[in-house]
Amino acid sequence: MRIDIITVLPEMLDGFVNTSILARAQRSGLAEIHVHNLRDYTTNKHRRVDDYPFGGFAGMVMQCQPIDACISALKAERDYDEVIFTSPDGEQFNQPMANGLSLAKNLIILCGHYKGIDYRIREHLITKEISIGDYVLTGGELAAAVIADAVVRLIPGVLSDEQSALSDSFQDNLLAAPVYTRPADYKGWKVPDILLSGHDAKIKEWELAQSLERTRRLRPDLLGE
Ligand code: ADE
Numbered sequence: 001m002r003i004d005i006i007t008v009l010p011e012m013l014d015g016f017v018n019t020s021i022l023a024r025a026q027r028s029g030l031a032e033i034h035v036h037n038l039r040d041y042t043t044n045k046h047r048r049v050d051d052y053p054f055g056g057f058a059g060m061v062m063q064c065q066p067i068d069a070c071i072s073a074l075k076a077e078r079d080y081d082e083v084i085f086t087s088p089d090g091e092q093f094n095q096p097m098a099n100g101l102s103l104a105k106n107l108i109i110l111c112g113h114y115k116g117i118d119y120r121i122r123e124h125l126i127t128k129e130i131s132i133g134d135y136v137l138t139g140g141e142l143a144a145a146v147i148a149d150a151v152v153r154l155i156p157g158v159l160s161d162e163q164s165a166l167s168d169s170f171q172d173n174l175l176a177a178p179v180y181t182r183p184a185d186y187k188g189w190k191v192p193d194i195l196l197s198g199h200d201a202k203i204k205e206w207e208l209a210q211s212l213e214r215t216r217r218l219r220p221d222l223l224g225e
Helices: 010-017 021-027 064-077 095-101 119-124 141-152 200-218
Strands: 002-007 032-037 082-092 106-111 128-131
Touching: 002 010, 002 064, 002 141, 010 021, 010 032, 010 141, 021 032, 021 141, 064 106, 064 119, 082 141, 095 141, 106 141, 128 141
Parallel strands: 002 032, 002 106, 082 106, 082 128
Antiparallel strands: none
8 A cells, every 4th residue: 555645744744654553564565655745846936835815814725736736746656546635624534434445555645734725625636534533633744644554554464463453442343352461460450360261262252241341331322322
């Protein structure tokens, strides 16, 4: 999978892309992440990418020209499955959406900034608008990082134990069961006996019961309750 991220703050993403799970995925050749500085595509001699909004509203708006130039340059090289725009008014990101995007070959993620982007870009070039939650961030870079992380870790072979992505919280619309490691008794805080029993079938039963109990208690909405 290839992900092209377009931003006015590439330095915000460079570190993340080169240290996290994304770095591991790139080293093993399973993903390629390219961060593009939107300012490299503006025809403005002062490298400006925004301007005042028509109508006298407050704030600045990202202009069509550099965004169109960057997306067009990328599309000239390959086909993209989705051109994503990160925005608080997008569709709320969740695990099923991450699962769907993990099947893509090429994705563009455009990070929003300032007051927004010229709406014509959203009408003509964007195929999917994603919000990572009902709060407003200063820019879309953190949202792009969240989406890239959640999607890339689902590519087979990226996680060392492939099973671990399957048992994640939300993968079956259930929260994950608690996990424990050695020692079995820490300051009198005990690991549940069943996990030390070696009885695989009973352990699986316990795990499912725990998942259901935690989901019912903490996220009943996931069970439609
Ligand atoms: N940009 C600003 N806030 C955002 C949010 N909640 N999700 C995605 N992009 C954003």
